[in-house]
Amino acid sequence: NAGVTQTPKFQVLKTGQSMTLQCAQDMNHEYMSWYRQDPGMGLRLIHYSVGAGITDQGEVPNGYNVSRSTTEDFPLRLLSAAPSQTSVYFCASSLNRDHYGYTFGSGTRLTVV
Amino acid sequence: KNEVEQSPQNLTAQEGEFITINCSYSVGISALHWLQQHPGGGIVSLFMLSSGKKKHGRLIATINIQEKHSSLHITASHPRDSAVYICAVSKSGNTPLVFGKGTRLSVIA
Secondary structure, three states: OOOOEEOOOOEEEOOOOOOEEEEOOOOOOOEEEEEEOOOOHHEEEEEEEEEEOEEEEOOOOEEEOOOOOOOOOOOOEEOOOOHHOEEEEEEEEOOOOOOOOOOEEEOOOEEEE | OOOEEOOEEEEEEEEEOEEEOOOEOOOEEEEEEEEOOOOOOOEEEEEEEEEEEEOOOOEEEEOOOOOOOEEEEEEOOOOOEEEEEEEEEEEOOOOEEOOOOOOOEEOOO
């Protein structure tokens, strides 16, 4: 089925561990982005990419890395997990963010202990 | 001040009621999005609009560019409409989405 696939759905990490959240889309969308959602804060942009080989920082990039080696994949890496990174993470893609709607992944609930 | 403001923050309605959720923004935009998120669930795009009005089933979205305001209406509300509704704008100049903080809707049978 066409869409945005995020894995894993749930993850518990210990402080200091690293991990990669996977995001893949099969719609040939150029624009991909990662958000975190925290109670009372709404969705906040972590990193985004306007095409393969191009990434840029969003509102809350510290502690996260991204890469975009292919159009389909946009993984988010937590370098050294901290309790402040406990959140729900969403990946989203769009054909063109100015003129097309967004498709969101189902989310990853991450707890850092 | 946030660039995107939604009201109300929380809304409780009886089944069958007509519901309106409002979104005001303070920046130039190329498009406005309405999103829906069910409890514990993913985020679904309901509408993207840059002018006028769009309708899908019992949902209607309108936008007034001059007044920088959009409304999401739900007719004949049902408990399954209970969700958080999020307004987001694509600012002019090909920049990332800016989100409102959402409106939590509960529809009681």
